[in-house]
Amino acid sequence: MAGTDRETLAAALEHANLPSLVPVLVQLTGDRRWLAEPYRPTRSRGMEDNDGGGFSPEVAAEIRGAVCDAVLSGDEPALPAPAGDALVELMTLAVGEPVPPEYGEMAARDMGFVDEPVRAVAPGTGPSVIVIGAGVSGMLAAIELERAGIEHVVLEKNDDVGGTWLENDYPGAGVDTPSYLYSYSFAPRAWSTHFGKRDEVITYLRGVADEFALRSRIRFGTEVTSCVYDEDAQHWTVRTRAGHMLVADVVITATGQLNRPKVPPIPGLDTFTGPIFHTARWPQDLDLTGKRVAVVGSGASAMQVVPAIAGEVAHLTVFQRSPQWAAPNDVYFSPVPDGVHHLMEHVPFYRLWYRTRLSWNTGDRVHPALQKDPGWEHPQRSVNAVNDGHRRVFTRYLTSELDGRPDLVGKALPDYPPFGKRMLLDNGWYAALRRENVDLVPESVAAITPRGLRGADGTEVEADVVVLATGFHPHKVLHPMDVYGRDGRTTAQVWGDDDATAHLGIATAGFPNLFLTCGPGTVLGHGGSYITIAECQVRYIVDLLVQMSERGIGAAEVREETEADYVARHDDAHERMIWTHPGMGNWYRNDAGRVVSALPWRIVDYWEMTRGADLRDFDVEPATSLGRSTS
Ligand code: NAP
Numbered sequence: 001m002a003g004t005d006r007e008t009l010a011a012a013l014e015h016a017n018l019p020s021l022v023p024v025l026v027q028l029t030g031d032r033r034w035l036a037e038p039y040r041p042t043r044s045r046g047m048e049d050n051d052g053g054g055f056s057p058e059v060a061a062e063i064r065g066a067v068c069d070a071v072l073s074g075d076e077p078a079l080p081a082p083a084g085d086a087l088v089e090l091m092t093l094a095v096g097e098p099v100p101p102e103y104g105e106m107a108a109r110d111m112g113f114v115d116e117p118v119r120a121v122a123p124g125t126g127p128s129v130i131v132i133g134a135g136v137s138g139m140l141a142a143i144e145l146e147r148a149g150i151e152h153v154v155l156e157k158n159d160d161v162g163g164t165w166l167e168n169d170y171p172g173a174g175v176d177t178p179s180y181l182y183s184y185s186f187a188p189r190a191w192s193t194h195f196g197k198r199d200e201v202i203t204y205l206r207g208v209a210d211e212f213a214l215r216s217r218i219r220f221g222t223e224v225t226s227c228v229y230d231e232d233a234q235h236w237t238v239r240t241r242a243g244h245m246l247v248a249d250v251v252i253t254a255t256g257q258l259n260r261p262k263v264p265p266i267p268g269l270d271t272f273t274g275p276i277f278h279t280a281r282w283p284q285d286l287d288l289t290g291k292r293v294a295v296v297g298s299g300a301s302a303m304q305v306v307p308a309i310a311g312e313v314a315h316l317t318v319f320q321r322s323p324q325w326a327a328p329n330d331v332y333f334s335p336v337p338d339g340v341h342h343l344m345e346h347v348p349f350y351r352l353w354y355r356t357r358l359s360w361n362t363g364d365r366v367h368p369a370l371q372k373d374p375g376w377e378h379p380q381r382s383v384n385a386v387n388d389g390h391r392r393v394f395t396r397y398l399t400s401e402l403d404g405r406p407d408l409v410g411k412a413l414p415d416y417p418p419f420g421k422r423m424l425l426d427n428g429w430y431a432a433l434r435r436e437n438v439d440l441v442p443e444s445v446a447a448i449t450p451r452g453l454r455g456a457d458g459t460e461v462e463a464d465v466v467v468l469a470t471g472f473h474p475h476k477v478l479h480p481m482d483v484y485g486r487d488g489r490t491t492a493q494v495w496g497d498d499d500a501t502a503h504l505g506i507a508t509a510g511f512p513n514l515f516l517t518c519g520p521g522t523v524l525g526h527g528g529s530y531i532t533i534a535e536c537q538v539r540y541i542v543d544l545l546v547q548m549s550e551r552g553i554g555a556a557e558v559r560e561e562t563e564a565d566y567v568a569r570h571d572d573a574h575e576r577m578i579w580t581h582p583g584m585g586n587w588y589r590n591d592a593g594r595v596v597s598a599l600p601w602r603i604v605d606y607w608e609m610t611r612g613a614d615l616r617d618f619d620v621e622p623a624t625s626l627g628r629s630t631s
Helices: 005-011 016-029 055-073 083-095 105-110 136-147 198-211 300-309 340-347 350-361 364-370 385-400 406-412 429-434 491-495 530-550 562-576 604-609
Strands: 127-130 150-157 224-230 235-240 243-249 251-252 277-279 292-296 315-319 436-439 445-449 450-454 458-462 465-468 483-484 514-517 553-559 618-622
Touching: 016 055, 016 350, 083 350, 105 198, 105 350, 105 491, 105 604, 127 136, 127 235, 127 243, 136 150, 136 198, 136 530, 150 243, 224 300, 235 251, 251 465, 292 300, 300 315, 300 340, 300 429, 315 450, 340 350, 350 364, 364 385, 385 406, 385 429, 385 604, 406 429, 429 436, 458 604, 465 514, 514 530, 530 553, 530 604
Parallel strands: 127 150, 127 251, 224 483, 251 514, 277 465, 292 315, 292 465, 315 436
Antiparallel strands: 224 235, 235 243, 445 450, 450 458, 553 618
């Protein structure tokens, strides 16, 4: 094969994830002996990659040698595009445990073994679309609308693409979904680390914007303040902060859920005399050297900031209102070796199998473990026996990381079930807590004073800088835009302050031709990559728009009963899941206890639900005039 030779390939194969190599061998050779013992890898424990696959050194060497031979033979792969049961058989082999048959179709498309049908409008016939936001979802919408031949413009409040990844530039910021999964299915990258740091993620997104020539279709520095639907004209009028107006048949929102920082109304907040800011508004010229810093919060953002700055500051105090569960990950900080990049590039199917294993191991595999077992004897501490096993593993990890510090174990060990709040990966959090210059105060903040903070227990802490790692407003969906649908009703009126609903998280009654990405009930709490969900949503929306165009439909509004039925099933599923457990708060649910943000289904279920739009779910009106300009 061009670009490699035996010596280079053999050296690279020393870095291979062996469970990913075995299905590669089956595909390359067609030889079914690789499906049998002793070539079947063991399953991964937790989120580990299980690179060795549980193989003896002899078997590992045999697998590597066979891959070398097969790749260098130059022969065409025997099974270039397995699908259906054949693919599920290979998936089962790769992950070392049974994979249900319904995964075959989804995986075949993600891996490119089955082409997505091309859905496109006839030239000049499609609706015009305004996409709001040029982050992960908005960029994807622009790519897919272009493929479908649908005229569109993207309005972005910032001066660059990237959305949340542009705005969150605090020390240590990064993704804790594995990078090879947190990327578009059609746009791979040779990631330098297994978990991309913010700068690399934004570089990736900028690269995608360039590759797909998105910038010419994005108006930067354009913040949308309102969207108003005109029932007679069947179009939306979108106003920007600068006072401009644009008109389009359809609006697709891609504003994310974790976009608007939540600054809690702590008494005295305005009186602090030093810098005080939210993690998503980190001042770029700030030098923390020798400063006394206080961090409020212990969620995902704090988990990254604290280890990143602990060595630089004079003193760090963390105010922790609730402790968090954090899982270990063997490769969290490891660079991806060049050898792995070589394999991804030169061993056919290797990259696909590596990603597919990640998708399973970090995604739907976890879902059954988050269901409440009604017969479970310890419902306070866990929701079922597997979840109780997670508790044991994470407790053991925490106590070993904090060995010799019973004071910290007492403060940091949660009493609610693991996964009850969004599960975190240990970014060096426990090691940072052990430092002499770091204090953990297990209290919420009662007040901020001109020179520091006061904990709820009266603890006074002096600080030069206060970092608010206090999260976002996920329940204020589409906030702060004013979105007026039928009869002048706004989304804020229909949903209230924190109770948004939408069919599939995408379409809501009363708002024709408005489609959401990252809408209510679509955040992945159990694992996997949000980008997979965005791809489902955009595919569904584009399919709907193509059908509208083909049938001369000018307005499509999801039926009230369709949405109500979906929401009832969504809520019912959540009642059986961990995030409604009373033992903790989490940002997935609102003040009334209803889960508003997280997806209750497996990813494969949502993928199936969003394969295509069913027009019977919509009230439709014939077009009065389609194809209006967006300018
Ligand atoms: P978060 O998970 O909502 O955490 C906010 C923290 O602030 C919590 O510890 C919360 O305590 C605390 N808090 C909020 N209001 C407070 C108050 N008035 N007084 C004291 N403490 C207060 O927010 P986040 O850390 O920004 O993360 C949000 C989400 O963004 C994550 O769950 C994740 O989905 C995403 N994210 C991902 C990554 C990553 O991939 N590594 C990194 C950052 C963010 P309670 O727990 O008691 O409410």
